[in-house]
Amino acid sequence: MLQDGAVEIAAEGERAAYYRAALQCLKFVESRRPTGRRLGADADAAWKSFRGDLETADRIDLLLRDADAEWPAAFGARTVFDLRATAEDEAFGAEWAPLDPVDAEELWRQMAGQRGPDSPAVAARAISEAWKLSPSPANVGAVAPSEKLILVGPGAVVAAIEAFAAGTDLDWADQVAVIATPPGHRHLAAAGAALLNATKASRLYTADELPEDLAGRLIVSDDADAADRAAAERFQR
Secondary structure, three states: OOOOOOOOOOOHHHHHHHHHHHHHHHHHHHHHOOOOOOOOHHHHHHHHHHOOOOOHHHHHHHHHHHHHHHOOOOOOHHHHOOOOOOOOOOOOOOOOOOOOHHHHHHHHHHHHOOOOOOOHHHHHHHHHHHOOOOOOOOOOOOOOOOOOEEEEOHHHHHHHHHHHHHOOOOOHHHHEEEEOOOHHHHHHHHHHHHHOOOOOOOEEEOOOOOOOOOOOEEEEOOOOOHHHHHHHHHHHO
16 A cells, blocks of 8 residues: 555556565675675664664665665666656655555565575576566577677566676676566566676666667567567567
8 A cells, every 4th residue: 555645656566566576686686795784683683773763664665775876776666667757866766655564564574584596597587476477488598798689578688687697708787788668577677787796777778768779689588568579670670
């Protein structure tokens, strides 16, 4: 349930999926390089000492803001829901409302009891599952450091994340562009930067905003959004 005065900028199911997926991504980056300030016993103790009147919902948003600053645009709702009126360095925006306190407590308990993903590929699939996506197989093949890719569809994104995690001297933010309009598809692509520890944000485009100079090897998976697929086909011509 949205808080009083909140603006509906995402359906409740999408909001819940976003938070679950974002926390899966956070659990992975923390397991890769634990900071002690986001998750775990030290983080819990620190939160109890200064939380005051804040709720678990506020804690989740603070954690995602912090992670979004370290991996730009990989954790915030601004990128996932294409909130164009929100500043690029702002994870949520003034109109975004945290989770309902009861829902946030339940989600936090569920996530605390789960083991975090142990690889970029597993994390990508956990994010997909949170959004109820079933990525289709896609053949990315070997990727050279000088090669550019254009990805369309969750399956293409997951396959590319796996390829980049296994490769060497590859740069996700520089080499990959993703055409993704639905929020779940955008979230998976945006999170790719954090999963691969990229220092720059994923390059994301909706079906109606493709730049004229977009270039690269096009990979479209069977689960691509119809509008994104059509945009890719127009580009391919």
